[in-house]
Amino acid sequence: MPYLLPTIESWSDWSATFNDVDLWRPVIDAICDSEGIRYRRIQIPRSNTNAVFILDSQLVVKIYSPFWSEFDMEATLIEVLGANRTIPVPEAVATGRYQDRVSWNYLIMERRDGLTLNAVRPDIARGDLLCIAAQVGRMTRNLHDTSPALLEGVDTGESWDDMVDRRRRETLPELAGSGIITPQVSDALNVILEEVVANSNRSPRVVVHGDLESDHILLGRKDREWKITSVIDFGDAKIGVRDYEWMPLWLGLFDRDIEAMRVFLETYDRSLLTDEELPRRVM
DSSP states (O other): OOOSSOOOOSHHHHHHHTTOHHHHHHHHHHHHHHHTOOOSOEEOOSSOSSEEEEETTTEEEEEOOTTOOOHHHHHHHHHHHHHHOSSOOOOEEEEEEEEESEEEEEEEEEOOOOBOHHHHGGGSOHHHHHHHHHHHHHHHHHHHTSOGGGGTTOOOSSOHHHHHHHHHHHHHHHHHHTTSSOHHHHHHHHHHHHHHHHHHTTSOOEEEOSOOSGGGEEEEEETTEEEEEEEOOOTTOEEEOGGGGHHIIIIIISTTOHHHHHHHHHHHHGGGGGOTTHHHHHO
């Protein structure tokens, strides 16, 4: 049987192919045939890093990069969250592996409708924005209250400790090399990071999404109120410390809006508002 895909052995190979609809269509057809799914139209979403395709505006097919180990975590976590119903997530329709040179993990989910906060921010009232911030606070708390034991035995990819160690070694040289910080600032930050990492090792481990920015929280208007319709893309989810969530929320979802971030923190855990060490941990 001839292969449908070219050899993909590097990130440059992947970057050149993962968004190519014509290349992946025969694979999508084969996967859908095996799962009993029929479709007419295929689209690609606005942004992604895996091979993600939308079928008839109803289903999302996500074929995972061979260079990341995130499939098991995302597929299992969506199932867990869907079962407890405290967080709106897409329903998983099918999971599996497609063999073509290598084994390609795939996840098929229902497509959830919704708008991003970036899309509606210019047009919504201030009170609506703060109401959304409070909803995100409750949703994030529910996520962090999800027992990590429910994910026991799941391949979570790079461990939390390994990721922290890697990023600590990589980030400061990257910033210094690009001229964003001076060597003196780099040395000072390294001292702070050593302390923060040591303290984080004593922090409880929770389930974190890892990328709660605007594209991953969908909103809809119902009964004259904006509601979270779905949280999507758990590809960066890990068992880690809760402070890992704050920076994407601050820079991404809330776009440095101090009042919105305060409402979020107050709803999530109001003690964080008086936690003097929070800025150091977030950094």
